[in-house]
Amino acid sequence: MRDLAYLTRLHREPSPLLLELEQHGLREGIPIVDRAAGRFLSVLVHCMQANRIMELGTAYGYSTLWMALALPPAGRIWSIDPDMERTEIAVSYFRRAGVEERIEIINQPALEVLEWFPQRNLDIVFIDALKHQYEDYLEAVIPLLKRSGIVVVDNLLWSGRAAETPSASDDESTKAIRAFNKAFLNHPDLDATIVPIGDGIGIGARVD
Numbered sequence: 051m052r053d054l055a056y057l058t059r060l061h062r063e064p065s066p067l068l069l070e071l072e073q074h075g076l077r078e079g080i081p082i083v084d085r086a087a088g089r090f091l092s093v094l095v096h097c098m099q100a101n102r103i104m105e106l107g108t109a110y111g112y113s114t115l116w117m118a119l120a121l122p123p124a125g126r127i128w129s130i131d132p133d134m135e136r137t138e139i140a141v142s143y144f145r146r147a148g149v150e151e152r153i154e155i156i157n158q159p160a161l162e163v164l165e166w167f168p169q170r171n172l173d174i175v176f177i178d179a180l181k182h183q184y185e186d187y188l189e190a191v192i193p194l195l196k197r198s199g200i201v202v203v204d205n206l207l208w209s210g211r212a213a214e215t216p217s218a219s220d221d222e223s224t225k226a227i228r229a230f231n232k233a234f235l236n237h238p239d240l241d242a243t244i245v246p247i248g249d250g251i252g253i254g255a256r257v258d
Contacts, residue, residue, distance in 0.1 A: 061089065068115060071143050075110045080136065082109060083178060083204055084248025088116035091176065091202065094253075095120035100173035104194065105129040106160045106187055107179035111140025111153075113204075117176070118149040130156045130163050131179070164190040171196040178204040181223040184230040192239050195256040201240070206231055207250030 063069065064085065075082040083091070091113060095103070099122050105114055108131035118127055131137050137155045144150040156163050160179055164187070175191040177184060184203065191201060206212065208227045211220070216228070234252050235242050242254030 057086070064088070064116075065119070067143065067147055068112070068119075071110060071112050071115060074139075075112055080110050081178075082112040083116075087204060087248035087251055088113055090247050090251060092116045092120040094174060094200065094202065095125075098173055098200075101125045102169065102172045102174075103127045104167075104169070104172050104175045104191065106175070106177045106191075107131055108137050108140050108155060109133070110136055111143050113176065113178060114140060114153060115143060115147060115149070117174075118144065118152055119147065121149070121152055125152060127153045128156060128167075128169065129153060130158065130160045132157055132159050161186055161190065164194075167194065170194055171199070173199050175199075175201045176204075177201065181205065181208075181230075182226040184226060185233055188230070188234065188237070192237075192256060197256055197258070199256050201252075201254050201256070203230075203234065203252035203254075205249045206234075206244050206252045207246065209249060212250070 095117050101122060101124055103117055105127060108114055108129040114127060114129050134157050137157060141150060144153050161183060172194050175195060177187050206227060208224055211224045212227045212231060234254060239256060239258040240254035241257050242252060244250055244252045
């Protein structure tokens with residue numbers, strides 16, 4: 051905890067709009083990534099100069115905005131979330147940030163979209179949607195990545211529950227995260243690791 055407090059003090063604060071969106075999500079109980087995870091996504095987009103990004107799970111657009119603000123001039127994000135009320139709020143923030151034209155919201159269940167999604171050679175896919183579908187998402191998005199493209203996955207520590215001794219009382223999301231972590235780290239098409247940023251971030255590079 052001391053290390054975390056130190057790093058929080060050391061980093062400069064996000065932009066006022068990101069701070070406003072962060073507080074909006076927290077106030078209304080809408081799942082958003084940890085601020086450290088948002089910074090991590092921003093760094094990845096900058097260092098890769100990522101032009102083509104897919105996101106599974108928009109919610110209020112907090113992680114989307116972190117990535118959009120780091121996009122190069124020709125960059126584009128396709129963000130998939132069936133909840134239109136939440137994504138309308140997200141779009142209002144994108145508009146205020148001046149990045150609305152770079153982001154396409156697709157209001158359908160992710161697995162349905164991935165069956166027909168026409169884009170290939172994606173630089174980054176970020177997964178932060180239904181936990182019990184994580185393994186299905188992974189298998190669907192790997193073919194969409196360019197070679198050396200990366201898949202990034204949130205919530206792999208699941209507030210510490212993933213690391214606990216398995217129990218019959220574990221909820222389905224916890225079981226799904228544990229199963230996903232094993233599949234992710236041993237996937238033959240990825241060089242993957244999980245790092246303790248935020249609630250646990252998985253990052254895997256396509257190597258096939």
